[in-house]
Amino acid sequence: MLDFIAKKLFGSQADRHLKKISPVVDKVNGLEPEIQKLDDDGLRGRFMELRDEVQGGRDLDEILPEVFAIVRESSVRTLGLRHFDVQIIGGHVLHEGKIAEMKTGEGKTLVATLPVALNALTGKGVHVVTVNDYLASRDAEWMGEIYRFLGLSVGVITHGMTPAERREAYACDVTYGTNNEFGFDYLRDNMAFAPEQLVQREHHYAIVDEVDSILIDEARTPLIISGQADQSTAQYGMIDSIIPRLKRDEDFTLDEKARSVMLTDEGVVKCEGILNVENLFDPGHITLQHHILQALKAHQLFTRDKDYIVKDGEVVIVDEFTGRLMPGRRFSDGLHQALEAKEKVKVKAENQTLASITFQNYFRMYDKLSGMTGTADTEAVEFKQIYNLDVMVIPTHRPMIRQDHADVIYRTQEDKFKAIAQDIADLNKSGQPVLVGTVSIEKSELISRMLKKMKVPHNVLNAKHHESEAEIVAEAGQLGKVTIATNMAGRGTDIKLGDGVVEQGGLFILGTERHESRRIDNQLRGRSGRQGDPGASRFYLALDDDLMRLFGSDRISGLMEKLGMEEGEAIENKMVSRAIENAQRRVESHNFEIRKTLLEYDDVMNQQREVIYTQRREIMTADELRDVVDGFVEDILEDLYQALESDKDKGKEKDKDEDQDKDMEAHVRARLEEVFDVKRMDEYDGAVPDRETARKWVMSILDGLRDQAPDHFTEILRYFLLDSLDRNWKEHLLNMDHLRDGIGLRGYGQKDPKQEYKKEGFELFQEMLYRIKENALFSLCHLRIKAEVKEEEFKHEENTELQYAGGGDDDQPDRTVKRDKPKTGRNAPCPCGSGRKYKKCCGS
Numbered sequence: 001m002l003d004f005i006a007k008k009l010f011g012s013q014a015d016r017h018l019k020k021i022s023p024v025v026d027k028v029n030g031l032e033p034e035i036q037k038l039d040d041d042g043l044r045g046r047f048m049e050l051r052d053e054v055q056g057g058r059d060l061d062e063i064l065p066e067v068f069a070i071v072r073e074s075s076v077r078t079l080g081l082r083h084f085d086v087q088i089i090g091g092h093v094l095h096e097g098k099i100a101e102m103k104t105g106e107g108k109t110l111v112a113t114l115p116v117a118l119n120a121l122t123g124k125g126v127h128v129v130t131v132n133d134y135l136a137s138r139d140a141e142w143m144g145e146i147y148r149f150l151g152l153s154v155g156v157i158t159h160g161m162t163p164a165e166r167r168e169a170y171a172c173d174v175t176y177g178t179n180n181e182f183g184f185d186y187l188r189d190n191m192a193f194a195p196e197q198l199v200q201r202e203h204h205y206a207i208v209d210e211v212d213s214i215l216i217d218e219a220r221t222p223l224i225i226s227g228q229a230d231q232s233t234a235q236y237g238m239i240d241s242i243i244p245r246l247k248r249d250e251d252f253t254l255d256e257k258a259r260s261v262m263l264t265d266e267g268v269v270k271c272e273g274i275l276n277v278e279n280l281f282d283p284g285h286i287t288l289q290h291h292i293l294q295a296l297k298a299h300q301l302f303t304r305d306k307d308y309i310v311k312d313g314e315v316v317i318v319d320e321f322t323g324r325l326m327p328g329r330r331f332s333d334g335l336h337q338a339l340e341a342k343e344k345v346k347v348k349a350e351n352q353t354l355a356s357i358t359f360q361n362y363f364r365m366y367d368k369l370s371g372m373t374g375t376a377d378t379e380a381v382e383f384k385q386i387y388n389l390d391v392m393v394i395p396t397h398r399p400m401i402r403q404d405h406a407d408v409i410y411r412t413q414e415d416k417f418k419a420i421a422q423d424i425a426d427l428n429k430s431g432q433p434v435l436v437g438t439v440s441i442e443k444s445e446l447i448s449r450m451l452k453k454m455k456v457p458h459n460v461l462n463a464k465h466h467e468s469e470a471e472i473v474a475e476a477g478q479l480g481k482v483t484i485a486t487n488m489a490g491r492g493t494d495i496k497l498g499d500g501v502v503e504q505g506g507l508f509i510l511g512t513e514r515h516e517s518r519r520i521d522n523q524l525r526g527r528s529g530r531q532g533d534p535g536a537s538r539f540y541l542a543l544d545d546d547l548m549r550l551f552g553s554d555r556i557s558g559l560m561e562k563l564g565m566e567e568g569e570a571i572e573n574k575m576v577s578r579a580i581e582n583a584q585r586r587v588e589s590h591n592f593e594i595r596k597t598l599l600e601y602d603d604v605m606n607q608q609r610e611v612i613y614t615q616r617r618e619i620m621t622a623d624e625l626r627d628v629v630d631g632f633v634e635d636i637l638e639d640l641y642q643a644l645e646s647d648k649d650k651g652k653e654k655d656k657d658e659d660q661d662k663d664m665e666a667h668v669r670a671r672l673e674e675v676f677d678v679k680r681m682d683e684y685d686g687a688v689p690d691r692e693t694a695r696k697w698v699m700s701i702l703d704g705l706r707d708q709a710p711d712h713f714t715e716i717l718r719y720f721l722l723d724s725l726d727r728n729w730k731e732h733l734l735n736m737d738h739l740r741d742g743i744g745l746r747g748y749g750q751k752d753p754k755q756e757y758k759k760e761g762f763e764l765f766q767e768m769l770y771r772i773k774e775n776a777l778f779s780l781c782h783l784r785i786k787a788e789v790k791e792e793e794f795k796h797e798e799n800t801e802l803q804y805a806g807g808g809d810d811d812q813p814d815r816t817v818k819r820d821k822p823k824t825g826r827n828a829p830c831p832c833g834s835g836r837k838y839k840k841c842c843g844s
Contacts, residue, residue, distance in 0.1 A: 017392060018089060025088045027065035028072070035069045040077065040149070043070060047117075047150045054121040064095065067118045071146065075113065078145040087111045090394045094370040095119065099211055099383055099391045101376045105494050105530025106396060108372045109139055112207050113146050115370070120152050120173040124204035127366075128176045131210045132324075133158040140176035147174050157181045166199040179214045182206075183223040183362045187355040190613045191225070193722055195621050203366045211371025212519055214359060215387060216379055217319075219595045222358045222602070224332075226351035233337060233347040239291040240341035242274050243299050254300055261296045263289075291334060298338035306440040308339060313346060315339045318441065333741070353733045354726075360386060360599050361606045375522040382592050386599060402506070402529025405538040406572040407514075407580065416542040419570060420512060421450040424482060428456050432504040433481040435495070437511045437524040438462075444484045447512070451482065458482035476527075477507050495527050506534035513545045514580055516587040547583060600754055601740060604761045611765075612729055616722065625717040626702075629780065632773040633698050636675065639770070640668050641691040675774055676701065677781045701781050708785040717780070724776035732768040736761060 038046065047070050050063050068091060072083045083091070087107055091114030093100040102108050112128060120126045130136045140156035147154050155169030157177030166185060169175050182200075189198045208214050246252055251267030254260075263271065271292055272280050280289050302308065308317050309325070315336060317326040330336040330351070340347040363369055364387060376383065380391040410416040420436070424447075427434050438444040441462045448460050459472045461483060476483040478498035495507060507528040515521050521539065528535030541548060619625065644664055665688050672678045672694060681697045683689075689697070706713040739760055743753045 031069040104526035208371040398532030509537035511539035
């Protein structure tokens with residue numbers, strides 16, 4: 001109540017901030033007559049002068065009004081579009097590193113040109129992030145006219161480009177691309193083996209379009225580059241065949257809210273009998289138990305034509321937030337294979353992670369980050385907590401006059417869909433265009449079948465029928481048009497009203513049920529009422545909708561009964577609508593906690609990732625690597641000799657722990673022989689040398705390698721250092737995945753799983769760093785140069801198939817690409833150039 005009174009008296013924080021920006025808008029407007037007098041060359045020349053001043057140290061905020069005025073005039077001359085005052089406000093908010101919430105049709109694409117041009121003056125590059133390749137290419141070409149007019153270079157990153165093309169695009173002042181491409185390029189750069197293979201430069205400033213979709217909806221799915229693991233897929237089909245024999249509530253329990261499944265004691269016994277195993281929880285059978293649970297999830301929690309479709313013999317994921325197909329993206333942890341077994345298509349082998357990052361941690365790398373969307377205010381708390389981004393609601397250019405009707409609630413799905421079909425038919429007769437929003441392919445096709453029976457012409461836009469998306473959406477505002485769409489409705493394409501439609505009341509938005517997130521509902525509503533156009537919206541609900549059934553609680557059902565609803569009858573009641581909105585808030589809060597937990601776990605990995613990627617970049621770019629290798633030698637010897645030397649220093653009694661001393665010496669001797677190959681030294685007689693002698697021997701072995709190949713010594717070192725780092729990092733990622741899978745069980749032992757994950761993850765990381773050093777030294781000390789060394793032997797060129805998961809658009813049919821990667825391991829060709837395998841040549 002006090003908060004409400006304070007807002008009434010002083011205005012909200014956003015209101016106060018917008019008042020501060022008003023004088024800046026006045027300055028921009030005041031400069032307009034002066035800027036208009038300049039010819040094209042004069043306008044461009046002044047912009048270049050400002051660039052020199054910025055790169056000489058002048059602050060961007062000082063020149064903001066003049067730059068904004070120049071960009072606005074350039075837009076008028078190139079595109080015939082003049083930024084409104086509210087768009088100037090939006091541009092200022094984006095420059096400050098905040099999120100600008102702007103209603104659909106308010107021209108977000110044009111708004112971005114203001115902060116993009118301003119920040120591009122630094123010469124460090126600006127990234128404009130979009131949700132698909134079509135929008136990236138469209139905006140780069142369309143808005144690029146302004147940038148090119150001013151003398152700025154513009155690049156675009158799309159799927160299928162070569163590394164050279166990507167490098168050129170990233171070198172531009174302004175670079176457009178999708179979140180997936182930016183993220184994957186970052187991961188690929190950290191798998192490169194030479195500086196010339198890098199494509200990205202520093203992460204200076206990014207503007208994220210549809211920021212809620214990318215930073216919140218996509219936040220639960222990390223970007224992953226993976227290679228195929230050597231595992232059999234036969235087990236998935238065998239496990240799938242036993243699932244029909246398991247009964248719900250008898251053999252397993254299902255929690256639809258948490259989307260989890262558990263075997264009962266009876267179910268465990270039944271599975272043990274079917275599989276002929278004595279104990280399903282025995283460590284040797286833990287994989288069987290895991291496969292059973294994943295198969296149960298596939299059958300009980302994942303629905304065909306809602307969560308995924310089967311296309312061309314493959315299971316393709318459907319994005320729950322946008323309704324788009326995601327070719328190439330695969331559920332992890334064996335779930336995708338379980339779905340393939342369920343649908344009787346070819347089961348592909350599981351993949352092993354080679355590199356991964358969440359969008360949360362990728363975008364937090366930018367020095368300055370901002371975003372724009374039509375719907376962000378409902379997630380303001382999450383944006384602030386996770387990304388430290390404030391949300392500012394920008395006023396509309398013209399008043400919003402769309403009528404948002406109260407929800408209509410029915411008892412059953414059948415009653416609801418009959419009413420929906422009838423209302424669509426009635427609206428169609430009047431000529432008012434209708435956009436019908438559904439949450440699944442299945443529901444969109446159900447309505448389509450009903451309308452066909454009623455002979456109502458319509459278009460269907462879903463993941464199965466998406467080829468003409470832009471055209472269908474563009475025509476959705478014409479007289480008499482009926483468009484049925486999943487949640488992807490109109491993404492990036494405004495629905496403009498045709499002739500005579502304003503008189504009919506504008507575009508009518510009909511939602512067939514509420515989404516878990518209010519933001520998705522608001523996105524659907526936002527397709528109508530753009531720039532002061534008339535319009536209307538209404539959502540149709542039933543008591544057995546998923547949201548109502550799982551989260552609405554019995555309270556809503558009780559309210560309905562008190563209101564005396566009969567079959568086929570609908571009610572509009574604000575109390576019920578509020579109860580539904582509260583249910584949505586609970587789900588949003590639950591999903592926020594999931595994303596927050598994911599980030600807390602990934603923060604552990606992110607710290608490790610930064611250490612590895614920094615070390616890797618230093619190895620790749622260093623002119624001299626001998627100091628690095630010498631440091632590795634010192635670290636390994638320190639670890640080997642520390643315990644041995646400390647025992648001798650204590651002056652122990654002669655007859656005490658002699659066996660232990662012998663064991664310790666035997667261990668040191670074995671490691672010296674195995675890692676450093678000291679047996680090749682003439683002075684070695686089988687006795688353990690002192691630390692200084694061992695160090696001299698190892699250094700002489702490395703010196704001998706340098707003498708044998710002086711011109712290529714640094715490249716040889718680089719090859720084996722990167723090879724060891726990459727192999728051990730890959731294994732570490734797998735170990736961390738396994739640790740994460742089982743860490744939740746620590747809660748039963750009264751331990752905090754997150755703290756345990758941090759502690760054990762750190763221990764695994766320390767072990768990995770040691771193995772990197774040890775493996776690299778093993779390879780270098782066992783290497784024999786038997787032929788002339790050719791530098792190209794160390795260029796690491798081999799085509800290896802890598803899988804890209806965690807992103808993909810419907811216009812990107814194949815996310816599996818060919819990529820240069822080194823031939824590594826003991827079965828790879830020997831780098832000495834002999835043509836033999838490494839293990840039978842220098843590694844023998």
